Amino acid sequence: MKKEKNNKKKNMAIExxxxxxxxxxxxxxxxxVCFLIVPLxxxxxxxxxxxxxxxxxxxxxxxxxxxxxxxxxxxxxKSMLKRIDTLGVSEPEITLEGxxxxxxxxxxxxxxxxxxxxxxxxxxxxxxxSEDNLLMTSDVLKSGxxxxxTDSSGKPAVSLSVSDKDTFYKVTNAVKDYExxxxxxxxxxxxxxxxxxxxxxxxxxxxxxxxSAATVSQGFASDVIIQGNFTEEEAxxxxxxxxxxxxxxxxxxxxxxxxxASFGDATLxxxxxxxxxxxLAIIILLIAIYNFSGIISAVSVLLYTxxxxxxxxxxxxxxxxxxxxxxxxxxxxxxxxxVLTYSRIKEELLKGRSLETAFKNGSKSSLSTILxxxxxxxxxxxxxxxxxxxxxxxxxxxxxxxxxxxxxxxxGITRFLMKMFVKTKYFDNKLNLFIGVHEEAVKKEENKSIxxxxxxSKYFIVFSLVVMITAxxxxxxxxxxxxxxxxxxSDITIASTEISTKDLKKDLKELDLEEVSIxxxxxxxxxxxxxxxxxxxxxxxxxxxxxxxxxxVDIGVVSNVVKxxxxxxxIFSIIISLIGIIAYITIRFKFSYGISSVICLIHDAIxxxxxxxxxxxxxxxxxIAAVLAIIGYSINNTIVVFDRVRENIDKKEKDKLNKEELxxxxxxxxxxxxxxxxxxxxxxxxPVIALLIMGSKEILTFNVAMIVGxxxxxxxxxxxxxxxxxxxxxxxxxxxKKKKLIKEVNEKTIKGIND
Numbered sequence: 001m002k003k004e005k006n007n008k009k010k011n012m013a014i015e016x017x018x019x020x021x022x023x024x025x026x027x028x029x030x031x032x033v034c035f036l037i038v039p040l041x042x043x044x045x046x047x048x049x050x051x052x053x054x055x056x057x058x059x060x061x062x063x064x065x066x067x068x069x070x071x072x073x074x075x076x077x078k079s080m081l082k083r084i085d086t087l088g089v090s091e092p093e094i095t096l097e098g099x100x101x102x103x104x105x106x107x108x109x110x111x112x113x114x115x116x117x118x119x120x121x122x123x124x125x126x127x128x129x130s131e132d133n134l135l136m137t138s139d140v141l142k143s144g145x146x147x148x149x150t151d152s153s154g155k156p157a158v159s160l161s162v163s164d165k166d167t168f169y170k171v172t173n174a175v176k177d178y179e180x181x182x183x184x185x186x187x188x189x190x191x192x193x194x195x196x197x198x199x200x201x202x203x204x205x206x207x208x209x210x211x212s213a214a215t216v217s218q219g220f221a222s223d224v225i226i227q228g229n230f231t232e233e234e235a236x237x238x239x240x241x242x243x244x245x246x247x248x249x250x251x252x253x254x255x256x257x258x259x260x261a262s263f264g265d266a267t268l269x270x271x272x273x274x275x276x277x278x279x280l281a282i283i284i285l286l287i288a289i290y291n292f293s294g295i296i297s298a299v300s301v302l303l304y305t306x307x308x309x310x311x312x313x314x315x316x317x318x319x320x321x322x323x324x325x326x327x328x329x330x331x332x333x334x335x336x337x338x339v340l341t342y343s344r345i346k347e348e349l350l351k352g353r354s355l356e357t358a359f360k361n362g363s364k365s366s367l368s369t370i371l372x373x374x375x376x377x378x379x380x381x382x383x384x385x386x387x388x389x390x391x392x393x394x395x396x397x398x399x400x401x402x403x404x405x406x407x408x409x410x411x412g413i414t415r416f417l418m419k420m421f422v423k424t425k426y427f428d429n430k431l432n433l434f435i436g437v438h439e440e441a442v443k444k445e446e447n448k449s450i451x452x453x454x455x456x457s458k459y460f461i462v463f464s465l466v467v468m469i470t471a472x473x474x475x476x477x478x479x480x481x482x483x484x485x486x487x488x489x490s491d492i493t494i495a496s497t498e499i500s501t502k503d504l505k506k507d508l509k510e511l512d513l514e515e516v517s518i519x520x521x522x523x524x525x526x527x528x529x530x531x532x533x534x535x536x537x538x539x540x541x542x543x544x545x546x547x548x549x550x551x552x553v554d555i556g557v558v559s560n561v562v563k564x565x566x567x568x569x570x571i572f573s574i575i576i577s578l579i580g581i582i583a584y585i586t587i588r589f590k591f592s593y594g595i596s597s598v599i600c601l602i603h604d605a606i607x608x609x610x611x612x613x614x615x616x617x618x619x620x621x622x623x624i625a626a627v628l629a630i631i632g633y634s635i636n637n638t639i640v641v642f643d644r645v646r647e648n649i650d651k652k653e654k655d656k657l658n659k660e661e662l663x664x665x666x667x668x669x670x671x672x673x674x675x676x677x678x679x680x681x682x683x684x685x686x687p688v689i690a691l692l693i694m695g696s697k698e699i700l701t702f703n704v705a706m707i708v709g710x711x712x713x714x715x716x717x718x719x720x721x722x723x724x725x726x727x728x729x730x731x732x733x734x735x736x737k738k739k740k741l742i743k744e745v746n747e748k749t750i751k752g753i754n755d
Contacts, residue, residue: 018424026299026417033302040309046107047093047320050268053107058251060100068100076251077102093318095393101254107318126189127171130180130196130213135171140164146239148232151225156235158212158226165221173219185211185226204234211238256538257556271324274694278687279305279331285682286335290342292427293435296417297338297410304334304409311401321699322395322622326629330402332684333633336373337410339683340366340640342435343676349437359422363415369643370411373636376584378403380577380635384628387573395625453670454663454726457719464607464712464720471610480613483620483701489516489557492527492541496551499525507548511541533557573624574605577631585635589642596724597638600716604634607712608705615704622702630709633684637677637717644669645725659730666722674718681714 047053060076061068073096080094080102093105125138145161162168175181184196187209194209202208212226230238283301287294308327312319345362353361381403385396421427427434501518504527508515516528533541533555542553578598586594605627612619648665685707692703 015424015426019421019426022420022424026296030299030302033299033306037302037306037309040306040313044309044313045316045318046268047105047318047323050271050319050321050324051107053105055103055105055257056253057097057101057103057255059254060102061250061252070099073100073102080104102251105318126186128184128186128189128196129175129178130182130184130200132184132189132191132195132197135175135183136167140168148235148239149225156230156232158230158235158238160224160226162220162223168224169219169221172216172224175216176218181216182213183216184213187211204230204238255557257554270694271321271691271699274690275324275327275687277694278690281686281690282332282335282683285679285686286338289436289679291433291436292421293342293418296414296421297335297342299417300338300409300414301331301335303413304331304405307405307409308398308401311405312398315401317397317401322625322702323398326395326398326402330399330406332687333377333636333680334402334406334410335683336636336680337370337406338414339676339679340370340373341411341415343673346435346437347672349431349435355428355431355434356422359418363418367411369640370407372588372639372643374403374406376581376635376639377633379580379584380628380631383573383577383580384625387569387576395622395629399629450664450667450671452663453667453719454723457723460715460719461723464603464716467610467614468606471613475613478613478616481616481618483618483623486619487516489528489530490533491556492529492545493554493556494525494527494545494549494551495553496525496549499549507544511544513541573628574631577628578602581631581635585639585642589646592725592728593642593646596721596728597635597642599724600638600713600721601631601634603716603720604630604709604712608709611708612701612705617701617704620701622699623705626702626705626709629706630713633710634713634717637680637713638721640676641669641673641717641721642725644673645722659726662726662729666726670718670722677714677718681710685710 060073062072077094077096093103093107095103097103125141126134127136127140128134140162142161142163145163147159147161149157149159151157172183175183184200184203186194189209196203196210196213199208199210200213203210203213214226226238279301283294283298286297286301290297305327308330312323317323341363343362344366345358348358348361349355378400381396381399385393385400421434431437499520501520504518504525505515508527508529514530516530517526518528519526531537538555538557542555545551545553578601581601582594582598584594585597608623608627608630611617612623645666648669649662688703688706688710691699692707
């Protein structure tokens with residue numbers, strides 16, 4: 001007996017020692033991560049909305065009226081990329097949109113007029129001698145006629161297609177007799193800084209505008225080949241540059257946006273504080289619900305944030321305001337993986353399993369649900385990235401990274417850390433301390449009755465219908481408050497609130513501008529006008545408000561071209577997302593699950609639209625990002641419920657279930673997933689609420705839409721989806737029985753006739 005006591009004490013001492021060592025490791029990891037997050041965040045590239053700068057969207061079109069092709073667009077892009085370095089921008093963003101647009105973001109640029117002039121001038125290709133005298137321009141070449149070829153030795157070379165052969169022969173025939181008989185090809189030759197004498201050795205490199213220098217031994221009246229020690233890649237790049245220089249394209253400005261450094265700094269500071277507050281709120285909630293397991297989740301959240309920043313830094317991403325919004329939202333959604341696992345472990349413990357067995361079973365049973373939920377969200381994020389415009393693309397990029405990192409940290413690392421502590425056996429008799437399970441709850445669990453959730457769903461359906469009908473009436477009376485993205489025009493933001501609406505109306509009248517709206521907020525005044533300001537008009541308006549009110553001015557312009565593309569892409573993105581989701585769920589589950597899920601998604605989207613109509617919140621491109629995010633999030637919730645429904649049906653003789661038995665199974669499944677859904681909604685809502693209260697007004701629409709979508713998505717996933725599933729599944733069973741009965745009658749009839 002004494003020996004047993006001594007052994008028990010010895011085992012307890014070992015358990016405590018293991019527990020202490022592993023806790024110290026956990027704390028050390030948390031401290032190291034906290035120290036690394038700040039410098040890593042500061043080393044990221046910030047977009048112009050977080051540090052100020054200039055953004056412009058060009059429509060590219062050939063001057064000669066020919067068809068615009070991807071090749072011509074790429075050539076113009078390459079030329080723009082090469083010349084943009086002269087602006088002193090360390091991390092420019094140049095992206096192709098559609099088949100005929102180029103969007104340029106220049107964070108940190110202060111002189112936007114220089115930037116405009118540099119960008120909108122099509123590349124100039126010239127042929128010069130060794131003393132930099134002009135010999136020919138790109139007029140002698142066929143438009144886009146440069147091609148990659150090979151020389152007599154089989155090495156990569158560049159073929160030039162000559163259109164004006166007389167001029168080309170005359171020039172080359174003269175150069176062959178020069179003492180230094182070379183022709184130098186320049187792109188955007190600058191007489192003040194460029195010279196062959198200084199840059200001859202750098203020809204063909206990214207450090208010089210000199211593309212090539214070729215020796216001329218005879219006059220040419222035909223297509224020529226530029227030879228050199230080119231690699232295939234270098235020859236291709238040279239072809240692109242030459243073609244861009246000879247390409248008769250014009251760049252038409254269709255939208256622009258200037259963000260002052262003070263606006264960017266203020267936005268970054270506000271969003272950072274909101275993010276910190278949101279993450280802290282999530283950590284406090286997790287610890288309050290799950291005790292020690294909540295601390296493990298908190299460390300995982302910190303690791304998750306660090307890895308997201310690291311991944312973004314590695315891919316060279318530019319962090320924007322929508323990207324930060326996606327990160328903060330992603331933290332809330334990522335915690336869902338932990339909540340799912342913890343819920344399953346608690347269920348196993350409530351069945352009387354040991355902690356080690358409960359951990360193994362819970363981790364295994366939650367994995368497929370986590371995978372299904374994250375794959376559907378990933379599907380929506382990819383669609384968002386492919387079809388979205390710049391701000392939505394930034395949101396989608398961060399969301400994709402979030403999902404991948406979620407699987408690494410919130411699934412892999414969290415489970416590793418939990419297993420590390422479960423193995424100590426320290427918590428075997430301390431279930432409440434480990435994961436918040438009281439021993440009394442284990443005894444009471446079996447006696448709990450099941451509430452009729454399906455019966456309650458009708459009240460939520462009525463509530464949603466009332467909101468939708470009210471919004472429809474409001475829409476008929478007042479319409480929707482469309483942002484500049486959806487109605488075209490110009491947006492003027494003044495960093496001051498000490499201006500009256502009356503004065504601003506006079507100012508607009510004096511400037512001959514047509515007012516749409518004037519909103520005076522906490523720190524700034526926002527003016528919307530119908531006019532699509534041109535370059536000279538932007539300067540005039542900026543100077544006017546700057547001189548009169550001595551305040552920073554930020555102006556954005558959107559044309560009808562952008563508006564039409566945005567509306568088309570938004571509708572297309574949502575439709576493709578719904579089709580993709582219904583296809584995936586039908587494959588993974590059944591059609592009755594898929595159609596029920598999509599109806600709930602449409603419900604959530606309509607509720608978000610209804611909310612922005614009733615609350616008179618501005619609808620902009622970030623609203624589309626919010627709708628798509630909720631589609632991904634809501635399906636995540638619905639899959640968790642349906643996964644449990646399928647699991648519970650599989651335990652019974654599913655072909656013999658009548659409607660009442662189906663309702664009973666769905667009610668049980670809702671009961672089993674209710675706490676998980678509420679906790680997940682809370683962990684996602686907390687950072688969004690923090691962004692709403694403390695964040696920038698630029699993402700106000702996103703935050704309001706997300707809050708409404710999260711609430712609507714929670715009750716639709718838990719209640720409405722289950723009700724719809726019962727209706728579709730029971731109707732399918734009735735149809736099967738009907739077909740079976742008809743078949744039997746037909747068989748009997750045929751048999752009677754034969755007899």
